[in-house]
Amino acid sequence: MSTRVTIPDYHTHTSRCGHAAGMSKDYVAAALATGLPAIGISDHMPLAGHPDPGVSMAPEDLAGYVAEVRELKRRYPGFVLLGIEADYFPGREEDIRAVLESQPFDYVIGSVHYLDGWGFDDVGNLAGFAERDIDAVYAQYFELLGDAAETGLYTIIGHLDLVKKFGHRPTRDMTRALDSLLRRLSGSGVIVEINTAGLRKPVGEVYPGPEVLEAVRAHGIGITFGSDAHAPGEVGWEFVAAADLARGIGFDVRAELVQQPGGLARVEYRRL
Ligand code: ZN
Ligand code: FE
Ligand code: FE
Ligand code: ZN
Numbered sequence: 001m002s003t004r005v006t007i008p009d010y011h012t013h014t015s016r017c018g019h020a021a022g023m024s025k026d027y028v029a030a031a032l033a034t035g036l037p038a039i040g041i042s043d044h045m046p047l048a049g050h051p052d053p054g055v056s057m058a059p060e061d062l063a064g065y066v067a068e069v070r071e072l073k074r075r076y077p078g079f080v081l082l083g084i085e086a087d088y089f090p091g092r093e094e095d096i097r098a099v100l101e102s103q104p105f106d107y108v109i110g111s112v113h114y115l116d117g118w119g120f121d122d123v124g125n126l127a128g129f130a131e132r133d134i135d136a137v138y139a140q141y142f143e144l145l146g147d148a149a150e151t152g153l154y155t156i157i158g159h160l161d162l163v164k165k166f167g168h169r170p171t172r173d174m175t176r177a178l179d180s181l182l183r184r185l186s187g188s189g190v191i192v193e194i195n196t197a198g199l200r201k202p203v204g205e206v207y208p209g210p211e212v213l214e215a216v217r218a219h220g221i222g223i224t225f226g227s228d229a230h231a232p233g234e235v236g237w238e239f240v241a242a243a244d245l246a247r248g249i250g251f252d253v254r255a256e257l258v259q260q261p262g263g264l265a266r267v268e269y270r271r272l
Helices: 024-034 059-075 093-101 134-150 175-188 196-200 210-218 239-249
Strands: 039-041 080-087 107-111 191-195 223-226 255-260 263-269
Touching (some): 080 093, 107 134, 134 175, 191 196, 191 239, 196 223, 196 239, 223 239
């Protein structure tokens, strides 16, 4: 059996965000070397209300980022897509929309990394878990993801159960909260990604994990794959294992974002 990776990677970062290594051309080179069919660059959008040079690109870097990736799109037509990972902050929808509409993004990954200003996925903020009820953290996080999806700003919802990153699991049954979230995602037409970064983190499993993915499948929600690479060597990270997992759950893993003239890409499933 071949281990060649045949799935596009739609979640990658660059040094512009302040905590990743390599330029977009290095990620594209890595994708070519790995034999990926396509790559999307999706660096962290300037944060609306949380300016921090170590967390996202600066507002004045956005135009340069877009120009750089568009140049790669011209050099590798059909192989490179221009994406962005845009945090969702409640109440800042119009600020986020203004930035997203200012540039010709092919797709937008909507992510939640903050709960009331607490950056829960930053190892430096780990103490915050001890101060909170973990079930309430999960509930608030799922609620925000549903809100994010319903804004219509996002193509893909990023790392659906990121709160588990350091191994914090809910103590109560989350079936109902998850079901309610997935109804909202399904109703708003967003896609969910299988994000393999979790395999590099203490939790040691993809986001979202297998049980959540079963529920995603049951709700008829489409998927894409993302390595969340913060270094070129992480492009396509563990995609063979991730594809096996997705296939085992019954997903069509041939998902591909197809560019739409004058609008965000939509996901299509390639025929064999
Ligand atoms: Zn990052
Ligand atoms: Fe993220
Ligand atoms: Fe990311
Ligand atoms: Zn991410």
